Every structure is written in C-alpha cells, then in structure tokens.
Amino acid sequence: MDQTLSVTELNLYIKNLLESQPMLAHISVRGELSNYKIYPSGHHYFTLKDSESSIRCVMFKSSADKLRFRPEDGMGVTVYGRVSVYPRDGAYQLYCAHIMPEGIGDLQVAFRQLKEKLEAEGLFDESHKKPLPRFPGKIAIVTSSAGAAVHDMIRILGKRWPMAKILLLPVRVQGTEAPAEIAGAIRYANEFDVADLIITGRGGGSIEDLWAFNDERVARAIYVSRIPVISAVGHEPDVTISDYVADRRASTPSNAAEIAVPDCREIADLLDAFDLRSSQAMRKRITALWDRLDFCSTRRVITAPTAAFDLRRLEVDRMRERMSAAGEKQVSRCRQQFVALTSAMEAMSPLLVLTRGYAIASSEEGECVRSVAQLQKGDRLSLRLCDGTAQCLVEDTKRS
Amino acid sequence: MAGKKQTLSFEESLGRLEEIVRHLEKGDLPLNDTLKLYEEGTGLIASCSKMLDEAEQKVVKLKKGPDRSPIESDFEDENSHDA
Numbered sequence: 001m002d003q004t005l006s007v008t009e010l011n012l013y014i015k016n017l018l019e020s021q022p023m024l025a026h027i028s029v030r031g032e033l034s035n036y037k038i039y040p041s042g043h044h045y046f047t048l049k050d051s052e053s054s055i056r057c058v059m060f061k062s063s064a065d066k067l068r069f070r071p072e073d074g075m076g077v078t079v080y081g082r083v084s085v086y087p088r089d090g091a092y093q094l095y096c097a098h099i100m101p102e103g104i105g106d107l108q109v110a111f112r113q114l115k116e117k118l119e120a121e122g123l124f125d126e127s128h129k130k131p132l133p134r135f136p137g138k139i140a141i142v143t144s145s146a147g148a149a150v151h152d153m154i155r156i157l158g159k160r161w162p163m164a165k166i167l168l169l170p171v172r173v174q175g176t177e178a179p180a181e182i183a184g185a186i187r188y189a190n191e192f193d194v195a196d197l198i199i200t201g202r203g204g205g206s207i208e209d210l211w212a213f214n215d216e217r218v219a220r221a222i223y224v225s226r227i228p229v230i231s232a233v234g235h236e237p238d239v240t241i242s243d244y245v246a247d248r249r250a251s252t253p254s255n256a257a258e259i260a261v262p263d264c265r266e267i268a269d270l271l272d273a274f275d276l277r278s279s280q281a282m283r284k285r286i287t288a289l290w291d292r293l294d295f296c297s298t299r300r301v302i303t304a305p306t307a308a309f310d311l312r313r314l315e316v317d318r319m320r321e322r323m324s325a326a327g328e329k330q331v332s333r334c335r336q337q338f339v340a341l342t343s344a345m346e347a348m349s350p351l352l353v354l355t356r357g358y359a360i361a362s363s364e365e366g367e368c369v370r371s372v373a374q375l376q377k378g379d380r381l382s383l384r385l386c387d388g389t390a391q392c393l394v395e396d397t398k399r400s
Numbered sequence: 401m402a403g404k405k406q407t408l409s410f411e412e413s414l415g416r417l418e419e420i421v422r423h424l425e426k427g428d429l430p431l432n433d434t435l436k437l438y439e440e441g442t443g444l445i446a447s448c449s450k451m452l453d454e455a456e457q458k459v460v461k462l463k464k465g466p467d468r469s470p471i472e473s474d475f476e477d478e479n480s481h482d483a
Contacts, residue, residue: 135411145461145475154475158457163410166459168475192470194462264452267414271445271452274417278441281424285434288427 008087015085018092024083029055029094030102033075038064046071048079048094057081059096067099068211069110076102107207111214114241118216123223124244130228132248132260133196138165139260140195140227142185145170149203149232149253156254161261167194172212173202179215186221186229198225199256200242201232213240222246232256354386361392372397408444410451417444 005013018024031048038044042061047054057079071077081096101109118124139157143150145168154166169189171181182200189198200222201213212218213233222229222245231246232253243249250256300307346352350360361369362382369381381392408416420441423429429437460472 154459162455162457163451168461170461194470268452271448274421275445277421278424278438281427282438285427
C-alpha cells in the first residue's frame with residue numbers, strides 16, 4: 001500500500017484488468033431490457049437486469065443500425081458484447097455488439113412489430129383491398145428475372161390465359177437493395193400505368209431470403225398501388241407482410257398465376273354453354289311461334305274461309321223464304337177479302353134481281369121510272385132485263 | 401358492325417353475351433329484336449372463341465428509358481443470356 005493513484009489511474013487500471021479477461025471480451029448475457037433509450041447520436045443506452053441485479057449497457061450506432069427489430073423495455077434478450085469500464089464515471093458496463101430476442105429470432109420480433117404497426121394503421125384492412133380484374137390484359141410481374149418463380153408464372157399464365165401480356169419488371173428479391181427495388185418497381189408500374197394487375201413475389205427460402213417482402217417500404221408501395229397486387233412469396237406456410245397488405249395473397253408464385261387469370265378452357269366451356277343456351281332459347285321461341293301459327297292456321301276461318309258466308313247465305317235464304325211466305329199469305333188474305341167483298345157487292349147488285357124476272361124501266365132521258373105518274377101514253381120506255389134491253393111504247397097508264 | 405365488335409374487350413364481350421342469353425331465355429322481346437340479339441350473340445361467341453384460339457402469349461421485359469418512360473425489350477433473349 002505504498003502507491004497512491006489518481007482516480008483516473010485507478011479507473012484505467014481496473015479497465016485494463018477487466019479487458020485482459022478473455023471471458024469478458026466476448027460474452028453473452030441473458031436478461032431483460034429496461035430503460036431503453038435511443039439518443040440523437042444514434043447510440044442506444046439501456047439497462048439489462050434480472051430479478052436481483054442490473055448492468056448498464058451501451059450499443060453504439062454502428063452496431064445498433066444493424067438491429068432488425070426494435071428493442072423494447074421488458075423484452076427478454078441475450079446481449080452479445082464485452083465488459084469494460086467507462087473511466088469518466090468509474091462504472092463498468094456492457095458494450096453491446098448485438099441483441100437477440102429470447103426464444104424467437106430477431107426477425108420474428110421485427111416481423112411482429114411491423115405487422116402490429118401496419119395493422120394498427122389499417123394497411124391490412126379488407127375494405128382497402130381492390131378486386132382483381134376478371135380478364136387482365138396486361139400483368140406486371142415484379143420479381144427476379146432469374147429463378148424458377150418467374151418461369152413458373154409465365155408458363156402457367158401462358159397455359160391458362162395466353163391473351164394476357166406479361167410485363168416483367170426485374171428486381172433483386174433479396175439483399176439490402178431488394179426492398180427499395182421492389183417498392184420502386186411497384187410505384188413505377190403505377191406511375192406509367194403499365195398493367196392492370198401486379199404480381200410480386202419470389203420462390204421459397206429462409207426467413208432472411210424472404211425478408212424483402214417484410215419490409216415496410218414494400219408494404220407501403222403495395223398499399224398505395226392503384227393497380228391490384230397479388231403477393232406470392234415462398235411456400236405455403238410463409239406469410240409475409242406483403243401478403244397481408246396485398247389485395248390477394250397467393251401461396252406460391254404458381255398459385256399467383258392461377259389466381260391472376262381464368263383458365264381459357266373454362267371460358268371456352270362457358271362460351272359453349274352460352275351458345276347452347278341461346279340456340280335453345282331461340283328454338284323454344286320459334287317453336288312457340290310455330291305452335292301459335294299452327295293453332296291459327298287450323299282454325300275453320302282459315303281452312304274454310306267461305307263457311308261463315310255460307311252460313312250467312314243460308315240465313316239470308318231463310319229470311320227470303322220467310323219474307324215471300326209472309327208476302328203470299330198477305331196476298332191470299334187480300335184476295336179472299338176481295339172475293340168476299342165482290343160477292344157481297346154482287347149480292348147487293350140490282351142486276352141480280354133481274355135474273356129473277358124483274359125489269360128496270362128507264363125513261364128516254366135515262367131516269368129510272370118508279371111511278372106510273374111519270375108516264376103518259378106514247379112515252380118510250382127502255383126495259384132492262386137480265387140479259388138485255390127492250391124498247392117499249394106506253395099505250396095506257398092506270399094507277400093501281 | 402364488325403368494327404363495333406372489335407372495340408369490345410373480352411370482358412365486355414362476355415358481359416354482353418350474358419345479357420343477351422338472359423334476354424333470349426326470358427323471351428320477352430319481339431321476334432325481330434330476338435333474331436337481332438341472337439345474331440349478335442352468335443357473333444360475339446365466334447369472336448370470343450377466335451380470340452381464345454388465336455391468343456399467343458407475349459412476354460416482355462420493362463426497362464426505364466432515358467426519360468423514365470418504360471421501354472419494352474424481349475424477355476426470352478435476356479433469359480437465354482442469363483442461362
């Protein structure tokens with residue numbers, strides 16, 4: 001104890017002591033994050049603790065920028081780094097190179113965090129999803145021009161619906177440049193309105209390989225796309241943020257091609273069905289019209305158009321008969337009347353009396369002689385008998 | 401009339417066909433109109449079938465031109481380069 005040190009000397013001594021320990025130079029420590037702060041400098045400061053102890057930690061900007069998730073207070077983590085002393089405060093602390101969330105990987109945490117954030121913003125809302133065109137004329141494919149995915153899609157699209165023109169927008173689908181390229185291609189397709197459907201995706205791979213499709217920039221580009229987007233990333237169980245945002249999710253790129261277009265054979269069948277239905281409807285219509293025509297053409301007015309006249313003629317004849325019969329009856333009645341009248345008249349006639357031997361005497365002047373007082377000797381009389389007249393000379397008159 | 405048909409997209413043609421078939425099946429139009437519809441329908445079926453039969457897939461690669469507007473290039477050529 002014969003050496004007196006300055007504070008700085010002591011702290012440096014301890015620092016050197018600690019740093020000479022190989023175990024402390026590369027250490028991993030498990031604990032819970034608390035009091036996590038990101039300073040404007042970009043350095044991260046936090047405390048790592050368990051139920052009994054805690055240690056101050058720092059993560060410099062260069063390391064912190066590589067974090068793929070956002071550390072949160074209370075998160076169980078394993079921290080990798082070295083232990084050293086901050087001489088100014090005389091405090092030892094953990095200098096972090098990397099933080100891994102406990103249990104699950106950092107990417108899973110990042111995925112969950114972005115998913116929650118975008119979900120809260122409404123990027124996954126069903127109401128925002130656009131319907132896909134039934135018969136897309138142009139399909140933009142945003143993926144790598146190498147690799148099986150693009151060829152699978154082109155092959156299936158060609159087989160199902162060769163009418164659609166395929167526009168490939170080649171992008172890198174993994175690596176740090178990938179998200180910006182994918183998002184850029186989607187925005188570009190919209191800017192120049194190159195297609196009426198976009199398929200973006202890639203074949204399967206590790207979570208790192210698919211990571212570009214979990215990028216916020218890609219998610220936002222899909223969200224604002226006016227052109228409907230089908231997301232087709234990896235294999236069936238992999239679901240990416242792009243899948244959640246896209247208007248339609250396909251389990252694989254091949255599946256995206258199947259969703260994107262109808263099968264021309266089904267459409268050909270549909271056309272056949274239309275053909276059949278319209279000719280059936282037409283035949284039915286024509287048959288119905290024939291039936292109506294037949295119904296009309298078998299009516300008697302058409303088959304025997306004079307029948308109605310015959311009937312009328314019959315009626316007329318009957319009328320005529322009735323009329324003439326009535327006329328004749330009238331005439332004979334008149335005749336009878338006439339005969340009766342004439343016989344009655346005849347009965348009254350003076351001439352009839354003459355037949356019984358009477359005669360009518362009339363003077364030369366034609367006057368009827370009713371009395372001898374009208375006569376003198378020498379008068380000439382005309383005696384009318386029933387069958388002629390006789391001229392007489394009056395010889396004498398004598399009143400009886 | 402053929403010119404008018406050509407301006408219809410495949411989707412529009414199919415939509416019109418559906419409409420025509422419905423009308424024909426309803427049978428509520430005068431015969432003359434029905435015949436006209438039937439004629440239009442068979443024409444549409446023929447043109448749609450022709451489109452389906454004669455369709456040939458076109459695949460192009462899009463690149464940004466000097467003024468940023470898209471330029472099409474042949475995809476298969478590029479592809480054989482890659483291979």
